[in-house]
Amino acid sequence: MSIYDTLNEQQKKGVFTTEGPVLILAGAGSGKTRVLTHRIAYLIDSKGVNPWNILAITFTNKAAGEMRERVDKLVGFGSESVWVATFHATCVRILRRYIDRIGYDNNFTIYDTDDSKSVMKDVCKKLDIDTKMLKERTILGAISSAKDNLISPLEYDSSAAGDYTKRKIAAAYIEYQSLLKKNNALDFDDIIMKTVELFKSCPEVLESYQNRFKYIMVDEYQDTNTAQFELIRLLASKDKNLCVVGDDDQSIYKFRGANIRNILDFEMVYPEAEVIKLEQNYRSTQNILDAANAVIKNNAGRKDKALWTDKGAGNRIHFRSFDNAHEEADYIAGDIRKKARERISDYRDCAVLYRTNAQSRLLEESFIGLNIPYNVVGGVNFYARKEIKDILAYLKTIDNARDDLAVRRIINVPKRGIGAASVNRVQAYADAKGISFYDALTQMYDTPFPASSKSEQRIKDFITMIRSFRTKLEFCTLEELITDVIETTSYVKELEQEGDEEAKERIQNIDELITKLVSFEQEREELGEKATLSGFLEEVALVADIDGVSGDDNKVLLMTLHSAKGLEFANVYLSGLEDGIFPSYMTINSDDASAIEEERRLAYVGITRAQKDLTITYAKQRMIRGETQYNPVSRFVKEIPDKLLDNTLSANKAGSNTYGTEPYNKMSKDEYSAKHAKDLFKSKPYGAGQGAKGAANSWTAAADYLESYNRKSEREKLSDTVFDKPEAKSGATIVVKKKLVPSKKGAGAANALEGITKGMPAAAAALEYKTGDRVRHIKFGNGTVLNIEKETRDYKITVDFDEYGNKIMYAAFAKLKKV
C-alpha cells in the first residue's frame, strides 16, 4: 500500500509524469493540490530528487502554507528544503540578494497601493497633470498593466506618440519610476518585473537559479500574467521540467493582468507538453456540478471538459427571491441559524459569497441581529488601516532612511508642530540637492548650533528620536523597539485620551500589530534565524486578506467570489444574483464581449464552492452607494436548467414579467433602474421602512429616465405633486428638494410619484420606536430610547446603550431597530 494508491488514474499520471513540460487541466474540486503535493513526494522519495531542487509557486500565502503543510506530512525528512512560496515572496527573496546588480539597494521597501497613490499625487503635481481630467487611479492602472506586460517607461513612451493621454501617462510613468527608485522602493508589479529584468541583465544570476530549480510547479496557472509567465519561462528554460496546474474556467483575474492565453496556449509554447485532464470532482453533488456545467458552457473558447462525480444527485439548488436586500440578508442569516440549531451544519460549514465588498454590510447587520458568529474576509485590509500604517511608517523610517514617503507620513504624527510649511521647505531643499527627504532634514537641522526657533527645535528633536530608535534596533529585540516607538511618540496615549469607540479599536489594532511582530520574532528564532526589521516589513507588505482565514473558528465566512476561489463549504449562499450586480453593469455595458465571460467564470467558481447545498438569492430592490436600484434576475440563474432548481424562475414572483426578467443590454443604470422603479411603484407603494434618501434617489432615477425620454409633462406633474402635499415637510421631501432645485430637474413619472409620495411622509413620520422603547444599533448593540426630538430634517434620538452609554444620533443614519 503506497500513498499513491488512493489517486485516480489521471491523478497518477499527473504525479508520475515528472520530466518535461506538463499541463494539468484541473477542474474545480478535482484534487489538484493532492496531485501537486504527491508529485513533490514522488520526486523526492522515488526519483531521488533533492528537495532543494524543487520550486512550487502559488498566488496566496494561504495556498503556499497549505501546500507546505501537506508536503511536510507526505515527505517527512527534507521537506523543509522544498521552496514553496508565492510569486511575490519568491521574487522578493531573489531581489533581496541580487537587486543591487540593477541599481537598487538590497534593503528596498515595498509600496502598497496607498503608497503608490501618494507618489502618483506628487508626480501629477510636479508634471502639472490635471487630475480631474486624468485621475491618479487611471494612470496607476495604466502603469500597472504596462508592468504586468513588462513594458518599461521608455518603451511605453515610444509607443505613445500621437496619443495625448498616453503621452501624459508615459511622462507620469517615467517620473513615478524615478521617484520609486530614489526612495529605494518597489511597488507590487515591480517585484515581478524587476526580477525578470534582473534575470535578463545578469545571466549568471539566472543560471544559478536554473541550476537550483530543476523541477518547477505552478499552481493556479490560469491567473498568471505576462511577467509571471516570462519569469517561469526563464527559470524553466534549461531543464524544462515545468508542471503547471490550472483551470481556464476559473480565470477571474483579468483585471489584474492575468492572461488566459498562458494556459490556453501552453501547448503551443511547449509542443512536447503532456496534457492531463482531471475531470472527476470529489467535492460537490451532481446537481451542483450540472448547474456549474450548464452555466460555463455558454462561454466560447474554453478547453473542452466536463466535471462529473460518483456522488448522488443530492439536493436541488435552492433559489429564493426577495423584495429587497434586507429580506435577502435576513433569510440567509435565518437559514444558517436554522441549520446550526437543527445540527445540520456548523457555522463554519457555511459561507456567503457576493460580488462586491459593499454587499457585506447588510448581511453583517442580519448576522448581528441573530447573534450568529461570522467573519468578513477582505474589505479594509488590516495593514491599510491608518494607525497600522503610521506605526509601520516609523519602522520603515528606522529601517530605510531613503523611504521619503514613510518619513513624511510620520514627521508630524502624532502632532508635534512640524507643519506643511516646514515639510515643503525641506522637500524643496531635497529636490534641489537631489537627496532624500531625511538626508535633507539632517543636513538642514542636524547641526551643532542651537535651534533659533521653536519649530527648528522640534525638528531637531525628531531627528534625535529617530536616531535613538536606530541605535536601539542594533541592541534590542524588535518587540522592545516597537514598544519604545509607541511609548516615545505617545501614539497610544493620544488615542487613549480621545477615548471614543474608534480610538479603542485603533489601540486594539496596534496591540494586534505588536502580537504579530512578537510571533514573527519567535518564529524566526525557532528557525535559528535572526528576526530582522526588514524581514518583518516585507512579510507584512505581502499579506493578502485571505491569508488570515482559517477554519478554526466556528464562524460563518462572508467574502467576495474572488476571495472564495480555492475554498469549499458544505453550504454556500450566492447572494445578489442580479443583472447589474452580478454580472456587473460594467461588464454588461462593456464593448468587450469577453468581459461577461469572465463574470460567468466567476459564477462557475461560486457554484463549485458548494459541497452539499447551494442557495442562490435575488433581491428586487437594493441600495447601492445610497441609490436604490431595481434589477432583474441574473442571466446566470437563467442559464441553470429549471429542473435543477427547487423553485423555478417562472413559478417565482421575482421572475414574473412585472419586474422584467429580460436581461437588458446597453441601457444606462439610471434608465434601467427607473424603468423597474416604475413597475414596482405601480404594484406597491414605496415602503414606509425605507429611508428618505432611498425614496429621493428612486425618484431622481425615475425623473432622469423621463427626462432622457423627453416626457416633460409627466416630470412636471411629479414635481408639483410633491410640493403640493401639505405633509410634504418630511425629510424625504427635503432631500428631494435638495436634489431637485440645484439640478433644475422639473417633473416626472406619475406612477413613481404616487408610490413615493405615499411612502415618503410615512418614512419620516413613523419611527418604529418611541421614548422608553428598547432598540438595537449595528455597532453599539442594545439600548433604551431616552428622548426623541424632531428637527427640520430628521429626528434626533438619544439612546442609553447598555454597553456604550448615552449617544445622540439622527434617526435616518442610526437605523435603530426596535427589539
Place this chain on the structure above:
DNA sequence: CGTACTAGTCTTTTT
C-alpha cells in the same frame, strides 16, 4: 499651525 466643515468620489474584483 490646526481645526471644522464641505464637496466630490466611490466600488467590480486584489497579489
Place this chain on the structure above:
DNA sequence: GACTAGTACG
C-alpha cells in the same frame, strides 16, 4: 452611505 481631499477660518 462612507471616506477623503480640499478649503476657509480661528
